[in-house]
Amino acid sequence: MHARWLIPIGVGAAQAAHVAHATQYMTVEQAQRAAFPQATTFEMTRADLHALALDAPAGWSPRIWQARNGNQLLGWFFADAVIGKSEAIDYALALDANGSVIALEVLQYRESHGSEVRLAPWRKQFVGKTIRDPVALNQDIKNISGATLSCRHLTEGVQRLLKLHAHALLTAPA
Amino acid sequence: MQRAHFTIAILAIGSMSAVNAHADDAALHAEIDALRAEIAALKAEVRHIEEEHGTGNVTPASAPAPASVSSAPTPQTATAAATTLWGYGEMNYNHPTARAADAQADLRRAVIGFSHAFDDATHVYGELEWEHAVASAEDAGETEVEQLYVEHALAPDYGVRAGLMLVPLGLLNEHHEPTQYYGVERNFVETAIIPSTWREGGVAIYGNTDFGLSWNAGIGTGPDLGKWDPASDEGRQSPLGSIHQELQLARARDPSLFAALNWSAVPGLNVGGGAFTGKIGQGADFAGKDARLLLGELHARWQTGPFDFSALYARGTISDTQALNLTFSGEPTPVPKAFWGGYAQGAWRALAWNESNLSPFVRYEQFNTGAAYATQPLGLDTPALPTEKVWTAGINYYLNPNVVFKIDYQDFNRDDVALGYGNRFNLGLGYQF
Numbered sequence: 012m013h014a015r016w017l018i019p020i021g022v023g024a025a026q027a028a029h030v031a032h033a034t035q036y037m038t039v040e041q042a043q044r045a046a047f048p049q050a051t052t053f054e055m056t057r058a059d060l061h062a063l064a065l066d067a068p069a070g071w072s073p074r075i076w077q078a079r080n081g082n083q084l085l086g087w088f089f090a091d092a093v094i095g096k097s098e099a100i101d102y103a104l105a106l107d108a109n110g111s112v113i114a115l116e117v118l119q120y121r122e123s124h125g126s127e128v129r130l131a132p133w134r135k136q137f138v139g140k141t142i143r144d145p146v147a148l149n150q151d152i153k154n155i156s157g158a159t160l161s162c163r164h165l166t167e168g169v170q171r172l173l174k175l176h177a178h179a180l181l182t183a184p185a
Numbered sequence: 186m187q188r189a190h191f192t193i194a195i196l197a198i199g200s201m202s203a204v205n206a207h208a209d210d211a212a213l214h215a216e217i218d219a220l221r222a223e224i225a226a227l228k229a230e231v232r233h234i235e236e237e238h239g240t241g242n243v244t245p246a247s248a249p250a251p252a253s254v255s256s257a258p259t260p261q262t263a264t265a266a267a268t269t270l271w272g273y274g275e276m277n278y279n280h281p282t283a284r285a286a287d288a289q290a291d292l293r294r295a296v297i298g299f300s301h302a303f304d305d306a307t308h309v310y311g312e313l314e315w316e317h318a319v320a321s322a323e324d325a326g327e328t329e330v331e332q333l334y335v336e337h338a339l340a341p342d343y344g345v346r347a348g349l350m351l352v353p354l355g356l357l358n359e360h361h362e363p364t365q366y367y368g369v370e371r372n373f374v375e376t377a378i379i380p381s382t383w384r385e386g387g388v389a390i391y392g393n394t395d396f397g398l399s400w401n402a403g404i405g406t407g408p409d410l411g412k413w414d415p416a417s418d419e420g421r422q423s424p425l426g427s428i429h430q431e432l433q434l435a436r437a438r439d440p441s442l443f444a445a446l447n448w449s450a451v452p453g454l455n456v457g458g459g460a461f462t463g464k465i466g467q468g469a470d471f472a473g474k475d476a477r478l479l480l481g482e483l484h485a486r487w488q489t490g491p492f493d494f495s496a497l498y499a500r501g502t503i504s505d506t507q508a509l510n511l512t513f514s515g516e517p518t519p520v521p522k523a524f525w526g527g528y529a530q531g532a533w534r535a536l537a538w539n540e541s542n543l544s545p546f547v548r549y550e551q552f553n554t555g556a557a558y559a560t561q562p563l564g565l566d567t568p569a570l571p572t573e574k575v576w577t578a579g580i581n582y583y584l585n586p587n588v589v590f591k592i593d594y595q596d597f598n599r600d601d602v603a604l605g606y607g608n609r610f611n612l613g614l615g616y617q618f
Contacts, residue, residue, distance in 0.1 A: 032340075033338040033339060033344075035341060097269035097271060098300070098302060120341070121302065121338075122336075123336055123338065126342075126393060127393060127397070130393075132397065133449075149488065152452075153453030153488060155455070156486045157360055157399075159360075159365070
C-alpha cells in the first residue's frame with residue numbers, strides 16, 4: 012500500500028538523470044581518460060585563485076587535477092564553466108606537462124543556440140596552444156558564425172586557464 | 186553531484202520500505218519526518234564529502250568559499266541562476282544628401298530579453314521590444330513580443346521548440362543585434378525580401394551533427410495575403426513584411442513549413458540555406474485564396490584573420506495572384522509573382538587595440554520587390570519594377586565587442602522618396618549585453 016510513495020521518488024530520479032543526459036556530451040571522467048589514456052591517477056589540486064589577477068568572473072573556481080603515471084607528471088586537467096549567451100557551458104581543458112593544449116572538450120551545453128562550439132574542428136584549433144599564443148577569437152581562433160558569444164567566452168576561458176597554469180601551477184611543487 | 190542525488194534517492198527508497206511495518210497515520214508521519222531529517226543529514230554529509238574531495242592536499246584557507254561559486258559546473262548552481270536577462274538597442278540618424286529636410290534621428294529599438302531554465306534541458310526564451318521610443322495610440326512606436334518560445338533538449342544534439350520563434354532564414358534574422366552586422370541599417374535584402382525580424386508561431390525540431398551540420402525544421406503560422414493593401418507602398422517596400430502576422434491574432438487556417446541547414450565544419454566558414462512555404466490565403470473566400478508562398482535563400486560567410494566576407498541570395502514567389510491582382514486594377518501596388526535580392530559584403534578589422542577595433546566594410550546589394558507580376562488579359566499587365574542597386578561603405582567602431590558606433594554612406598542607383606531610397610549618410614549606436 013505504501014509502494015505508491017516510491018513512485019514519485021523513482022520518477023524524480025529518472026527525470027533528473029534524463030535531464031542531465033539531454034545536455035551532457037561527456038563526463039569529467041570520460042574527458043580525463045580521453046586526454047590522458049596513460050594516466051594511472053588524477054590528483055586533485057588547488058591554486059590560490061585570489062592571488063591571480065586574471066580578470067575572471069566572480070565565483071570563478073575551476074577544478075584542477077594533475078594527471079600522473081606513477082611518479083611521472085603527464086599534464087594538467089581543468090574542469091571549468093563559462094557563460095555562453097545566458098547559460099553555463101561546462102568544459103574541460105587538458106594541458107601536457109609543458110603547458111601545451113592537448114584537448115578542449117565541451118562537457119555540457121545547455122542552450123541550443125551556439126552549441127556548434129562542440130564541433131571537433133572548432134575545438135581542434137586550440138590543440139598545441141600555449142601561454143605564448145594570443146588565444147583570441149578572430150586572431151588565432153576562428154569564429155563560428157551564429158555562435159559568436161559561445162566561441163568568444165570559451166576562448167576567453169581557455170586563455171584564463173593557460174594563464175592560471177603559467178602563473179600558479181608550473182612552479183607548484185609536484 | 187548527479188550521482189549524489191541518485192544515492193540519496195536509492196537510500197530514501199530503501200528506508201521507505203521500512204515504513205510498511207507501521208499501521209497508523211501518526212506513526213507514519215513521524216516516520217516521514219525522521220526520513221526527512223535523515224535525508225537532510227545525508228545531503229549535508231554528501232556536501233561535506235564533496236568539499237573535502239575538492240580541497241585535495243592544500244589547506245582549506247586558500248580555497249575559495251563554495252558559497253561564492255556561481256558558475257561552477259554543477260547542474261545545481263546552473264539552476265540556481267536560472268533566470269537571466271539580456272538586451273540590445275540601437276539609435277540611428279539618417280541624413281539624405283539631396284533632401285536634408287528629411288533627416289531623421291530615431292531610437293530604433295530597445296529590447297529586453299530573458300531566459301529561464303526550468304532545468305538543464307528545458308528553457309523559455311523571450312524578447313520584448315519597443316520601437317521608435319514611444320508607443321501609444323497617437324505615436325508611431327510599437328511594442329511587441331519578438332520571440333517567446335519553450336525549448337526542450339531531447340538529447341545533447343537535438344531538441345524541440347514551440348512558441349513564437351524567429352524563422353531560421355538568412356544570416357541576419359536570427360542574429361539581428363546591432364553588434365552582429367555592419368552598417369547603421371540592416372541590409373536591404375534581409376529587410377525587403379526576408380522580412381527581418383521575421384517570426385512565426387509553431388513547433389520546430391533542431392539539432393546538429395558531429396560533421397558540422399546544424400538543422401532546423403518546423404511547422405507554424407505564415408503570412409496572410411488577405412492583409413495586402415494595394416493602395417499602400419508597404420507591399421513594394423517588403424512584400425512579406427506587409428503581410429506578416431507576428432502571431433497577433435494570426436489567421437492560421439493554412440500551416441506553413443520551414444527548414445534550414447547550416448554547415449560549419451571548417452572553422453570560420455558557414456554555408457547554409459533555408460526555405461519557407463505555405464498557402465497564404467488562410468482559407469478566406471477571396472480572389473487570392475489559392476496563393477502559395479515559396480521563399481528560399483542561400484548564404485555563406487567566411488571569417489578569416491581580420492577579414493569577414495559574406496554573401497546571400499534570396500528569392501520568393503507567390504502563386505495564383507492573377508485573379509486577386511485583377512481586383513486591384515488601378516491601384517499602385519499589386520501582389521508580385523516574384524521578388525528577389527542578393528548582396529556581397531567584405532569587412533576588414535583594420536585596427537584593433539585592447540577590446541576595441543575599427544572595421545571598415547563595403548556592401549553591394551541588388552534587390553527587386555516586384556520582379557514579375559502575373560499576366561493579365563486585355564493589356565492590363567503590370568510591368569516589373571526596376572531593380573534597386575545600393576552600395577554601402579562605412580566603418581563599425583567597436584568600443585568593445587558589445588558596444589558599436591557606426592557610420593556609413595549609401596549610394597542608391599534609383600531614388601524612391603516614398604520608400605526612403607536616395608543617397609544618404611547614416612550614424613548609429615548599438616549595444617548588446
